[in-house]
Each structure stands twice: as C-alpha cells, then as structure tokens.
Amino acid sequence: MLPTLRSVLRSPTVQAAEPEVLAGGSHLDRSVRWVHVSEVVDINDLLLGGELILSTGLSLGGPGADPVRYLEDLAGAGACGLMVELSDRFCEVPDAVVDVARDRGFPIIVLHQKVRFVDITEEVHRKIVTEQYASLQFGQQVHEAFTALSLEGASSQKIIETTALLCQVTVVLEDLSRRVVAYATHGESATRAIANWPSRSRLTPVADVTGVCGPEKWVTTPVGVRGRSWGRIVVPKPGVRQAPESHERLAMVLERASQALELGRMMDRDRVSLDQQAQGGLLVHLAENRINDEPDALARAEALGLKRSRQYIPAVAHIHALDGNDPLAVPRRSRQLLERVSDAVRSARVSALVGALGPYEVGLLIASSSAADEDRSLERVAGALAVQEQRQPAIDSVTLGVGRSSTSMLGAASSIRLAEHVAAVASAMPAGRLPYYRNTDIRLRGLIALLQDDPRVQAFAETELDRLLYHEVQHGDGLLELLQQYIDCGGNKTELARVSHRSRPALYKKLEQIERILGVDLDNAASRMSLGVALMAHRQGDPGRR
Numbered sequence: 108m109l110p111t112l113r114s115v116l117r118s119p120t121v122q123a124a125e126p127e128v129l130a131g132g133s134h135l136d137r138s139v140r141w142v143h144v145s146e147v148v149d150i151n152d153l154l155l156g157g158e159l160i161l162s163t164g165l166s167l168g169g170p171g172a173d174p175v176r177y178l179e180d181l182a183g184a185g186a187c188g189l190m191v192e193l194s195d196r197f198c199e200v201p202d203a204v205v206d207v208a209r210d211r212g213f214p215i216i217v218l219h220q221k222v223r224f225v226d227i228t229e230e231v232h233r234k235i236v237t238e239q240y241a242s243l244q245f246g247q248q249v250h251e252a253f254t255a256l257s258l259e260g261a262s263s264q265k266i267i268e269t270t271a272l273l274c275q276v277t278v279v280l281e282d283l284s285r286r287v288v289a290y291a292t293h294g295e296s297a298t299r300a301i302a303n304w305p306s307r308s309r310l311t312p313v314a315d316v317t318g319v320c321g322p323e324k325w326v327t328t329p330v331g332v333r334g335r336s337w338g339r340i341v342v343p344k345p346g347v348r349q350a351p352e353s354h355e356r357l358a359m360v361l362e363r364a365s366q367a368l369e370l371g372r373m374m375d376r377d378r379v380s381l382d383q384q385a386q387g388g389l390l391v392h393l394a395e396n397r398i399n400d401e402p403d404a405l406a407r408a409e410a411l412g413l414k415r416s417r418q419y420i421p422a423v424a425h426i427h428a429l430d431g432n433d434p435l436a437v438p439r440r441s442r443q444l445l446e447r448v449s450d451a452v453r454s455a456r457v458s459a460l461v462g463a464l465g466p467y468e469v470g471l472l473i474a475s476s477s478a479a480d481e482d483r484s485l486e487r488v489a490g491a492l493a494v495q496e497q498r499q500p501a502i503d504s505v506t507l508g509v510g511r512s513s514t515s516m517l518g519a520a521s522s523i524r525l526a527e528h529v530a531a532v533a534s535a536m537p538a539g540r541l542p543y544y545r546n547t548d549i550r551l552r553g554l555i556a557l558l559q560d561d562p563r564v565q566a567f568a569e570t571e572l573d574r575l576l577y578h579e580v581q582h583g584d585g586l587l588e589l590l591q592q593y594i595d596c597g598g599n600k601t602e603l604a605r606v607s608h609r610s611r612p613a614l615y616k617k618l619e620q621i622e623r624i625l626g627v628d629l630d631n632a633a634s635r636m637s638l639g640v641a642l643m644a645h646r647q648g649d650p651g652r653r
Contacts, residue, residue, distance in 0.1 A: 109138040110234045112188050112214055115159065120226045124192070124218035129205050131214030137187040141235065142228045148172055149180075156185030159231070161224045164197025167204060174204045178213065188214035192222060242356070249273060249360055253367045262436065263368055264289040270340070270364040274357050279341045280330070280368070285309060288338065300343065313339065317358045326354070328361040330368050337372075340364055372438060383445060386411050387462025390470040393520035404516045408472070414458040416474035419519035420481055421510035422543070424448045424469045424492070425530035426503040440503065441466045447495055447505070454494075455487035468530070470523055472516070481512055489542035506534035507543040555643045564644050571641035574624050586621055591646075593618065593629065594639040 113135040116126050128135070140157030146165040147153070160181060167174040181189060189208075191200060200215060208215045252273065256266055263280055271278040271291035277300045279290040285308040292300045311321030313336075317328040326342040340361050345354065389407055398404045409415060426444055441463055448469045452459045458474040475484045485507070492505050508530025510522030525546060532552060533544035541548060558564045569576075572587075579587045589607060596602040604614050618629055627634045 109140060109238055110231055111136050111138055112159065112216075114234075115139055115227075115231055116216065118227075118230055120222060120230055121190075121218070124220045124222035126190075127217050127219065129200060129215045129217060130208035131188065131212055134188075134212050134214050137214070139187055139231060139235070142231045144224050144228065148177060150177075151180035151184040154181075154184040154186055158186050160186055160189045161227060162189065162191050163194065164191050164200075167191065167200065168197050174201050175207055178204050178207050178215075179211070182208075182211045182213045186213075188216065190216045190218065190227075192218045192224075194221070245356060246359070249363055253363045257367050257370050260371060261367075262289075263371070264291075266364055266367050266371070267291050267340070270360055273360050274342070276342050276345060276357070278361075278364075279304075279343065280338060281308060281341060282338045283336070295344075307343075308341070311341075317361055319345070319354075326357060326361065328358070328365050330365045332369065338368075340368075383449065383462060385462075386460045387445075387464070387470070390460055390462040390472060390520075390523065391464060393472070393517070394464070394470065394523040396521065398517070398520075401515060401517050404520070408460055408516060411460060412458070413460050413472065414474045416458070416476060418475040418478055418481060418512055418514055419516050420471075420473040420475055420484065420512045421519045421523045421526045422471040422473060422485065422488070423464065423508045423510075423523065423526040423530045424471065425506045425508060425527070425534050426467050427534060428467050437466050444503065444505070445469050447492065447502070451488050451491035451495065454491040455484070457484050457487060459488075464523075464527060468527055470527070472519060472523070475512070478512070485509060485543050493542070504534075506530050506540075508533055509543050509545050511546075551640070552643060555640070568641040568644035571625075571638060572645055574626075575621065576645075578624050586617065586624070589617055590621055590638065591642055594635055594642060598630065598632070598635050 115121060116128075116135065138157060139159045140155075141159070142161060143154070143158045144161045145153070146162060146169070148166050148169075148171065150160070150166070166172060166177050178189070191197070193199065200217060205215060207213075252269055253266075256269060261269075267278050267280050267289040268291040271293050275293055277290070277292045277295060279301060280288045281304070282288050285305040287301050287304050290297065290301055307323065311323065311325050311327065313329070314320055314327060315329060315333065317326070319326050321327075323343060324345070326345045328340050329336040330338045330340060342357065342361070345357060389411060392398050393404060398407070405415060424444065424447075426440065444467070445461070445463050448471065449461050452461055452471070452473075460470075460472040462470055464470045471488070473484050473488070475481050489507050492507065496502060496504060508526045508528070510519070510524075510526035510529070513519040513522070529544050529546055529549055532549045533541075535552075555564070575587055575590065589603075592607050593600075593603050596606065600611070600614065600618070603609075604611050607614065609617070622629055625638075627638070629635065629638075
C-alpha cells in the first residue's frame with residue numbers, strides 16, 4: 108500500500124527532525140502519492156492530488172505571501188498535507204493558517220530540527236516505487252491465476268477459493284435468490300461465515316459496481332453482463348485479520364473473479380457444437396408449432412441429417428435439477444446430457460434429431476421404418492443410456508419419456524411437450540424403472556404432477572394427512588412411511604409385514620395407531636384410495652421424499 112502521513116511521521120529521518128502535528132491530526136491516514144518540495148506561492152495548478160508538500164516557510168511568510176489563501180489552495184488541489192521546517196527565518200506557522208487547517212481537516216506538520224528534504228523525498232519515494240512494483244507483481248499474479256482458471260474451465264468453487272487465497276479474506280458467491288453457491292473462508296469457521304446468510308444478504312443492497320454497502324460493510328461485486336447479473340461475489344469482512352491488500356487490490360481481484368465466472372459460464376454454453384445448436388433450434392421450433400409446413404419441416408430436418416421415414420417418434424431425456432447448483436455446473440450438466448444422448452443415438456444406430464430443450468431436458472425426434480420398429484428403436488436408445496450409467500455410476504440418471512408417434516413429422520413434433528411432461532413425472536416415480544415411459548405409464552401420478560400447484564389439490568392432501576404429518580414431526584416414528592407401504596401393498600397386511608420387516612402383532616398395533624390418528628378405517632377401499640392420492644400429492648410437492 109502507499110505510505111501514509113502517519114508512516115512518514117514515524118520514519119527515522121522525520122523523527123530526528125522532531126515533528127509536531129499542528130492541525131489535521133485525525134487525517135494522518137491519508138495516502139501519500141508523492142512528496143513535492145516547493146516554495147511557490149501559486150502551487151495549486153501544479154498538483155494532481157495526494158502530494159505531501161515540504162516547505163521552509165517561504166510560501167507562508169515570504170514576500171507577497173498570502174498564507175491563508177495558500178493553505179486553502181493546497182487543500183482545494185487535493186494535497187494530503189503540508190510539512191514545514193521551522194528556522195530563525197520562519198519560526199512559527201501563523202495562527203490564522205492553523206485555524207483554517209483545523210476547519211478544513213488539513214494536516215500541518217512542523218519540524219523543529221533541520222533536515223535534508225532530499226532524505227525525506229528519497230525515503231518516501233522508495234516506498235512508493237516499491238509499492239508500485241509490488242502492485243504490478245500482484246496484478247501479474249492475479250492475471251496469471253485467473254487466466255489459468257479460465258483455460259482449465261475451473262468450477263465456480265475453484266474460482267472463489269483462488270479469490271480468497273489471493274486476498275486472504277472470506278469470499279462468498281451467491282445467486283439472485285441469496286443462496287450461497289460457493290464459498291471459501293479465511294480465519295473463521297464456515298458456520299460463522301455464512302450463518303443466517305439469506306437474511307443478512309437481503310439487508311445489503313445489490314449494486315451495479317464493486318463497492319462497500321450494507322450494515323455489515325460488505326464489499327460486493329456483481330457477476331454477469333451488466334443489466335443481466337446472475338449473482339454477486341461478497342467479502343463479508345474485508346478487514347479481517349488485518350489483510351494487507353488495500354480495497355483497490357481487493358476490488359481488482361473481485362472484478363477479475365467476476366469476469367472468470369462469467370467467462371466460464373459463456374464457454375460452457377458455447378461448447379455445444381453448431382450442429383447440435385441447429386438441431387436443438389429446429390426441435391424447439393417444431394415443439395412450439397412455429398413451423399406449419401410439413402415439406403419445409405422435412406427439408407430442414409433432412410438437411411440436419413435426419414433420414415426421411417414412415418414413422419417419427421418424439422422423446423425427451425430428462426435429469427433431475429439439483430438444489431443449490433453451482434451456476435457453472437448447470438450449463439455443464441446440460442451439455443453433458445446432450446453429449447450423452449447424442450452418443451446413445453449413435454451407439455443405437457438410429458437416425459434422430461437431438462437438441463437441448465432446457466437445462467435438464469434433451470429432445471429427440473427419431474426416424475423409424477415402421478410402427479412395429481418403434482419399440483426396438485426406443486429400446487436401443489434406452490439401452491445405450493443404461494450402459495452409460497453402468498459404466499459411470501456417478502453420472503446423472505436419465506429418464507426417457509415418449510410422446511405420440513406419427514407418420515407426419517409435424518404430428519410427432521406436436522407431442523414433444525407431452526414427452527417432456529412424461530419424462531419429468533416418470534423421473535419422480537418410485538423404483539422399478541422402465542427403459543422408457545409413455546403417458547399410459549404415469550397415469551394418475553401424471554395427473555397429480557400436473558395439478559401439484561393447484562391449491563385445491565394441496566388443501567386435499569393436507570386435510571387427509573395433516574394429523575399424521577403433525578405426529579411425524581413430533582415423533583418421527585415412521586408411521587407416514589408405513590402408511591405408504593400399506594397403500595403400495597394394496598392393503599395386504601401379510602405382504603406389508605414382509606416388506607416392512609415387522610412382526611404381525613407389532614404391525615397391527617402400528618396400523619391401529621394410524622387409524623386413531625387419522626380417524627379412518629384402513630380396511631375400507633375408499634379410504635385407502637383417498638389416502639393414496641393424498642400421499643401421492645404430498646410426495647409430489649416434496650422432491651426430497653419422492
């Protein structure tokens with residue numbers, strides 16, 4: 108950092124001259140950009156700001172001097188202070204000048220012993236040049252660090268960790284919903300650093316530029332293209348552990364980190380090939396009925412490699428959205444899904460258009476030689492996706508939904524959104540997965556999924572299950588799960604005893620307890636149906652319990 112007036116005063120050279128602060132003692136932490144020796148009365152036009160002026164007093168008491176005006180000119184020009192060497196010719200600073208300096212908060216320092224001004228200037232300028240060189244080195248280090256991160260396609264977590272390491276402070280990346288996406292701590296526990304984060308964050312206004320704001324004096328910088336930010340980087344405690352970096356350095360690093368995050372996001376989007384982009388664009392246009400001419404649709408699809416055929420099958424591959432996803436991971440997962448589906452189509456040796464419909468969905472329009480060949484084509488694609496999961500257990504599980512096939516490309520394309528709905532609902536269904544799902548495979552669950560946001564469905568589920576849900580919150584003894592198993596077993600208590608690993612007497616006691624809590628007869632088929640629908644609606648609205 109640049110030296111301050113306080114550090115200049117503490118230097119051996121100045122201390123030997125017995126300095127005394129006459130005014131502006133509360134402003135000694137001003138940075139000294141340069142030291143200037145001058146006895147010129149009209150000096151304000153020669154200054155750029157931040158200079159410490161050294162004088163023997165001629166500008167204050169020499170011929171034609173106007174000391175008060177001189178002091179006001181210095182303050183107005185942005186000088187950081189005035190240091191005057193007292194002597195027999197100039198033994199004191201006029202009281203009027205000291206009074207004005209105090210009013211203006213402008214530091215005046217007198218030296219009671221003679222000193223060579225060149226020693227002061229040399230000492231301070233050496234520190235300034237050293238700091239400038241250190242800043243250049245730090246800037247180069249920051250440039251190299253973030254360039255390497257961008258080239259390697261680093262995750263947002265890695266970028267935030269690097270930022271925290273460079274600045275020696277805690278750094279947090281949050282999205283627009285105030286959720287912590289990535290963070291790295293310095294000198295404090297993670298629990299303390301992000302405790303009660305959403306509430307604290309909402310008290311800190313979102314700014315368009317890097318700056319300090321909010322009751323906790325956070326340093327923040329937006330992430331994203333101006334006007335289209337998708338998050339912000341936050342330093343909750345910029346001064347923690349006496350970090351050596353100045354706020355200027357901190358701002359520089361945060362802005363480079365912001366650029367690296369946005370660049371990584373853009374690169375992930377651009378990694379999709381032009382061919383895949385074109386196919387995805389055509390599929391979206393077909394799904395949204397923007398193309399109404401069958402020959403035109405056939406010509407465009409054929410130009411992208413789809414064989415003309417007697418039958419066309421719409422399908423959608425779906426993966427679950429993950430809560431609190433890394434913003435850079437969302438486009439990366441989307442691209443990986445697109446690549447996986449494209450590889451599966453090639454492995455299955457079918458002709459198909461393949462393109463992204465959304466961050467978690469990839470659409471397919473498969474050319475089939477006949478209606479009889481439809482299932483074989485779908486099984487080959489589903490089989491290729493299953494092989495990928497067997498070879499790489501850690502990758503996302505893909506659910507394949509199928510719409511209504513048609514001899515018309517436009518007819519098949521109009522069913523892409525149905526396939527998307529089927530895939531999304533099927534992905535939430537319990538174990539016992541099928542290779543692919545049609546609308547007839549999801550049935551009532553599909554209806555509940557479609558209506559899950561309807562207040563009437565939500566009210567029905569709450570009315571049916573409220574007392575059991577309250578009991579579960581209080582006791583957590585698994586009665587809700589047992590009820591689900593009972594419904595799944597069709598009310599067969601023998602089968603329920605087997606799947607729940609309970610003895611018959613213990614099972615009967617539990618079922619009687621459920622009946623008392625809900626006030627229903629579980630042997631009644633209508634009660635089981637009503638409770639089954641309520642459980643389905645409840646679990647559909649709670650992704651963690653599907």
